Amino acid sequence: MLDARLYMLQRITALIMAPLALGHIAVMIYAIQGGLSAAEILSRTQGSLFWFAFYGLFVLAVSVHGAIGLRVIIYETFGMRALLLNGLSWIIGAIFLLTGMRAVLAVTLS
């Protein structure tokens, strides 16, 4: 149930996610050198268009990537019909996107 279009979407979103995940880990290691506090994190992210774009893009890529991946697992496990499968995949993607963007906005809105 993975045609060339979905395959490409999943690979491209993987390529987007990889450097963003590494960037996230690198900043994390760098930023906690002087201790870890919510205030310090928020002072960096609040009102920052850069961190909004950084994590916003990551959430978008995760939503597409994860929804396609789960779509394959659901199809191969339950053999769901295309219409139902597509509907469920969109819902899963939307849940990832909504919950992810909610978190991004919570730390970047000033």
Next chain:
Amino acid sequence: MVTEKENLDVFVWRGLAETGRFERYEVPAQDSQTILDVVSWIQQNLDATLAYRFACRVGMCGSCAMMVNGEPRWTCRTHVRKVLRGNQLKIAPLRNLPVIRDLATDMDPFFDKWVAAEGHHHPTRTRDDAIEALDPQSPERRAANAGIECINCAVCYAACDTVANNPDFLGPAALQRAWTVHNDARDGDQPAILEAVSGKGGCHNCHSQGSCAQYCPNDLNPMTAIAGLKRASVKSFFKRER
């Protein structure tokens, strides 16, 4: 000289897929005995109604594949000695295909997928043209040669867990054939092949688990062929986008 040996404990699938069951037969052990020998002995000496399929008996025709102790095998070239568990053999029809009766499966879905994968020659010349010279050392020809010894036995198709879970999946043999034709310099319609293997049952569904390569009796590697198709389809995707 054949020495007196004990009998083999052979369990053979009888009947249809849903209502069938394994039946026990005692078959005299022989030297250099193959699984096909065992099945034929049962059919000739114990039950003439046993349905199974074979033709060449020498590993060329791809007719006699069955599940032996849970694994797909070409039975004419599988020695009993190699696969015997204790003194038992469990012989069943090939996995992932509809059962007609006993050990005979309906191969139609398997061959229909060969056609669906566009794994046939698309000619570029007529009989009036000169024969095209091919470089046997070119990378494309080497890739094509890697898959041409396929005997269509469906062992890879039976071994594939993706086929088991995704009935649309074209399967290792059909996709390997498509990759072989795609790499043939004499073939005139590579876009049609990529189009055929890019649909919802296409090469992109392969999880690269490698059972096809593990079980192929001719040591071919359909997984590598499928990876080639994926690469070719990605290339063509970016070309079209530009």
